[in-house]
Amino acid sequence: MLSKNTVKFIKSLHQKKYRTESGMFFVEGEKSVLEVLDSDFLIEKLFITESFEQKHFTLLKSSSGSVEIVTQNQLEQIGQFQSNDSALALVKMKVNQAFNPSPGEWILALDEIRDPGNLGTIIRIADWYGIKRLVFSLHTAEFYNPKVIQATMGSFTRVEFFYEDLAKVFNRWKLPVYGAFLDGKNIHSLQNVQPGVILMGNESNGISQESGTWVTEKVTIPGFGQAESLNVAIATAIICDNFKRLSQ
């Protein structure tokens, strides 16, 4: 039986303010909860259905958090999924610290990506391409937003990140910064690329003027038709694919 206080607390975590205050967030759905169980995140508490418990009995034994059996209805009441017949995990945020790239490492930098679905999809793409570390401008969407977590499809467990003024970061790192612009060099014609930072800009306004001054090479995805633009997550995928191809 879920207590009123538990329901109230988890529902408060739908809002950034209470996530920040408590240092907690939640993860829902079978796939994502299994990924977080298999990660180094600290699970405070697991809310699971009987069928989830039966299916994943062995994995659950190794989890440190306490477990409460709930109904599908209760999961849907506390989470954001319209339908959830498996699990919801209450998880501790990690302390995220600034890092310095290793030689040969690709880093993804996001300049004011505002849509949580885009941010989550981009994190999944970064994970696909083996880009494990990201840096976000201060007003980029919040990593622990449930819509971000959902869109990463579990990839949130495998990346490191921090939020900072990008100009300061680029100044400190002194690495090549490849910025996605509409008037850059055709990414298909690049050669001999040195690993560095891939910088993607805001959904409407692109890369800000301030971050843009640190871009060492403007790159563009060649268009062959009349569409005016590509969604930023799609563009990120294409650019990561090209840089990975070029730097093998």
Added chain:
Amino acid sequence: MLSKNTVKFIKSLHQKKYRTESGMFFVEGEKSVLEVLDSDFLIEKLFITESFEQKHFTLLKSSSGSVEIVTQNQLEQIGQFQSNDSALALVKMKVNQAFNPSPGEWILALDEIRDPGNLGTIIRIADWYGIKRLVFSLHTAEFYNPKVIQATMGSFTRVEFFYEDLAKVFNRWKLPVYGAFLDGKNIHSLQNVQPGVILMGNESNGISQESGTWVTEKVTIPGFGQAESLNVAIATAIICDNFKRLSQ
């Protein structure tokens, strides 16, 4: 003043059944309505706010359809957008007929793409890469679904398509069919690609067995991390980008 019958009719077009019966669909939001005004689609009627009329006076003079001035509230009542302060167009569907590819043409084939957002995003990507003609398996999402139209960002005005059993189509065309699989040839290592059909499969199950028998080359997007998969629209973008690069 919108009549009750008008409201009822446009709201009926939220459902596929009534779109099919009437041969009509609707397009909403400033960007998409401007694209449809600038296309060869026949507009039956335009519902626009006063501010949209003032802003686009010249373009509106050239439109064949009748125009009714409405409020933002009314637009939001009849359409699907949460917020729409510009326009909604009632548009006639085109008659879509099977086509045969021209020499050197790339065609995109979709095998049971079910999510309207994915279909719309894929159409936008096809338009970006100059792929103007698509073929859809019989249970792929409906082109005129409002969520598809919205996700294309206007690109729906620039593509041709038809729905048919893909195996029959591939048998007729006798072209190279490049199918996206998880165990295909690394797309970065392909060379000397002959234009043909790019085949993308269902969100959960991939390419069906029946369509798969017509695939002449299985291709795979190389992964460098631990993400298990990419969203089908993302994968389509990366594959189109590689084939366009390889066939220039």
